[in-house]
Amino acid sequence: MTQQPVPAATNVEFLRWILRRRARVRIRGDSMKPTLSPGDIVFVDTKAYRDFAPHDGDIVVATHPGEPGLQIIKRVDFTDGEHAYLRSDNRDDPRASDSAQFGLVGFDLLIGKVTACVRA
Amino acid sequence: MLKVFASLAHRIPADEVSAHCDGPCGVYDPASVRVAAEAVLSMTKKLVDAGPATTLEAQNTQARYIAIKEQQAHLAKEELLVLWTDYFKPPHLEAYPDLHTTFWNAAKLCSDAKVHCSVEVAEKLMAAVEEIHNIFWASKGRDDAWVTAS
Numbered sequence A: 001m002t003q004q005p006v007p008a009a010t011n012v013e014f015l016r017w018i019l020r021r022r023a024r025v026r027i028r029g030d031s032m033k034p035t036l037s038p039g040d041i042v043f044v045d046t047k048a049y050r051d052f053a054p055h056d057g058d059i060v061v062a063t064h065p066g067e068p069g070l071q072i073i074k075r076v077d078f079t080d081g082e083h084a085y086l087r088s089d090n091r092d093d094p095r096a097s098d099s100a101q102f103g104l105v106g107f108d109l110l111i112g113k114v115t116a117c118v119r120a
Numbered sequence B: 001m002l003k004v005f006a007s008l009a010h011r012i013p014a015d016e017v018s019a020h021c022d023g024p025c026g027v028y029d030p031a032s033v034r035v036a037a038e039a040v041l042s043m044t045k046k047l048v049d050a051g052p053a054t055t056l057e058a059q060n061t062q063a064r065y066i067a068i069k070e071q072q073a074h075l076a077k078e079e080l081l082v083l084w085t086d087y088f089k090p091p092h093l094e095a096y097p098d099l100h101t102t103f104w105n106a107a108k109l110c111s112d113a114k115v116h117c118s119v120e121v122a123e124k125l126m127a128a129v130e131e132i133h134n135i136f137w138a139s140k141g142r143d144d145a146w147v148t149a150s
Helices: A012-020 B002-011 B030-049 B056-087 B090-095 B098-113 B117-140
Strands: A023-028 A043-047 A057-066 A068-081 A083-089 A110-118 B013-019
Touching: A012 A043, A012 B002, A023 A068, A043 A057, A057 A083, A083 A110, A110 B002, B030 B056, B030 B098, B056 B098, B056 B117, B090 B098, B098 B117
Parallel strands: A023 B013, A068 B013
Antiparallel strands: A023 A043, A043 A110, A057 A068, A057 A110, A068 A083
């Protein structure tokens, strides 16, 4: 799958954040390189999957299926209608773990869709 | 204006999301086996429901399902081996004399799930994982319910 880049945040996206239509989180770790690097800020649409299922290629923030307190950021490789298979963009990172290790992730664990980023 | 916003976005503290997810050492939970076994069952059902693939797109999709089934069955076997060899100790064997046979059979079912595309085998694997779930939590003096994601 082509790893589509995350668009840079625009003024509109910042306004959505100010109006609380977007959450804002900071990236930790290398497993989403080169798309996202440690320290990058991303905006997250937490209502994106309320009415619609995720698409292949979406970058999502999700709750780790094995560690409820851990939020992770990964790319949707494919879905089966109820679950998403999440992969890291950086397949060379030996510390990266994704659905290859923790399995399919239920849509209920998806927190939102990444819409834009601000580079570190 | 954009620079001001970007500066604000970085200066204001934000929650972190992890691109890594290293598991904590010393924490055992058969849920990791269950998640992998459920993925095997899910992929197997999809393959059986889809039937023979006649188009290139369908063949591509099924190849991906098969790859996941293979991968998750292997992961389930690895997670079983961790529980079997690291968590369970000789005193557990006294309480559960069939422990070795239970794990042996579950590991064999992981292999069967790779070799075959059988919902029956995948369901047998889930049943074996449920049995291990019950033994594991009983060994901790707990009665945690068996819950599946799907």
